[in-house]
Amino acid sequence: MNSIERTLAVIEHRKPDRLPVDLHNFQPAAAMLGLPLQKVFKDGDLLAESQLAAWREFGHDVLILESGTSSSAEACGVEVIYRDDAAPVATKPVLERLEDVDKLELRDPWTTFPWSEILKATQIVVREIGNKAFIIGRGDQGPFSLALMLRGYENFMIDIAMDKKPDLIDQLLDYCCKTATRFAMAQLEAGAHATSIGESPSGPDVLSPRHYHKWAFPHQKRMIDAFKAQGKLIAHHICGNTVPILEDFIATGAQITEIDHKTDLAKAAVAAQGKTTILGPIDTHLLAFGTPAEVDTACREAIAIMRAGKDFHTGFILGPGCALDANTPPDNIRALVEAAKKYGMNS
Numbered sequence: 001m002n003s004i005e006r007t008l009a010v011i012e013h014r015k016p017d018r019l020p021v022d023l024h025n026f027q028p029a030a031a032m033l034g035l036p037l038q039k040v041f042k043d044g045d046l047l048a049e050s051q052l053a054a055w056r057e058f059g060h061d062v063l064i065l066e067s068g069t070s071s072s073a074e075a076c077g078v079e080v081i082y083r084d085d086a087a088p089v090a091t092k093p094v095l096e097r098l099e100d101v102d103k104l105e106l107r108d109p110w111t112t113f114p115w116s117e118i119l120k121a122t123q124i125v126v127r128e129i130g131n132k133a134f135i136i137g138r139g140d141q142g143p144f145s146l147a148l149m150l151r152g153y154e155n156f157m158i159d160i161a162m163d164k165k166p167d168l169i170d171q172l173l174d175y176c177c178k179t180a181t182r183f184a185m186a187q188l189e190a191g192a193h194a195t196s197i198g199e200s201p202s203g204p205d206v207l208s209p210r211h212y213h214k215w216a217f218p219h220q221k222r223m224i225d226a227f228k229a230q231g232k233l234i235a236h237h238i239c240g241n242t243v244p245i246l247e248d249f250i251a252t253g254a255q256i257t258e259i260d261h262k263t264d265l266a267k268a269a270v271a272a273q274g275k276t277t278i279l280g281p282i283d284t285h286l287l288a289f290g291t292p293a294e295v296d297t298a299c300r301e302a303i304a305i306m307r308a309g310k311d312f313h314t315g316f317i318l319g320p321g322c323a324l325d326a327n328t329p330p331d332n333i334r335a336l337v338e339a340a341k342k343y344g345m346n347s
């Protein structure tokens with residue numbers, strides 16, 4: 001099997017020759033070029049070059065293509081600061097009043113920065129290695145994360161807690177759902193095998209399970225349903241401890257569910273069985289600061305937990321639980337990629 005066949009097998013809960021391995025590595029990949037990271041994140045050609053360089057070095061099965069967690073917010077007018085050593089961050093929201101949601105316009109992913117550069121990168125990577133590696137063109141952010149950035153973190157949390165303008169909150173989430181869908185669809189038009197949304201601020205570390213169910217879940221599900229209706233693949237990422245919302249999280253229906261080490265993997269494995277393929281969950285802090293032996297152990301344990309109760313390894317893509325730090329040592333990344341081959345083989 002090649003990387004694409006192997007990845008599709010686990011997504012469809014069939015038997016692969018071995019478990020596939022992904023790298024969520026836009027930061028260390030950009031660092032490999034030896035340029036200030038912001039130069040790479042603003043330029044589709046460099047972004048593609050960084051992903052190709054990392055793939056040639058590590059030979060992972062699944063690439064996750066993105067330039068940070070504020071690209072859609074920036075495309076919608078949020079002020080973003082680019083940095084030389086890490087991903088860009090959103091600084092100034094666009095919605096001072098919830099009532100201004102009427103003024104938000106839907107943008108064209110192909111002509112709006114930075115989406116246009118990310119799509120260019122996806123097209124280049126697909127052209128170069130799209131027949132050898134499985135490419136997830138990330139559609140960050142999902143509806144809830146995007147709403148949080150457009151309205152401002154604290155403002156939106158207060159809107160939800162006060163619950164005085166539910167129609168306007170819904171209208172904002174609806175706009176964000178449409179925007180996220182447009183960009184994620186464009187990633188697939190660019191040739192990516194799958195797309196994904198990041199919705200970490202909707203997890204229990206930030207939002208109560210009750211509010212998750214009321215505000216985040218319906219829009220996530222609606223968005224994911226739209227992709228599934230067209231036979232398209234989408235991953236759903238929430239980091240932190242997702243156990244309190246695990247049932248809802250999986251019921252959003254994404255074919256791939258991305259979790260980190262804070263979610264009890266055994267519980268996730270049981271909840272996911274036959275319904276979704278788990279991606280993750282190796283601790284990015286361990287990957288940045290641990291040793292290759294420690295990474296190897298964490299991977300071996302995760303693979304064993306995900307194997308439990310099954311006749312063969314499937315339903316699992318081994319990888320970092322979230323985005324790798326820019327300074328993650330190459331030897332630790334190598335240990336992660338090799339662990340899938342050492343411990344994830346099917347006989």
Ligand SMILES: [Zn+2]
Nearest residue numbers: 200239322323
């Ligand atoms: Zn995350």
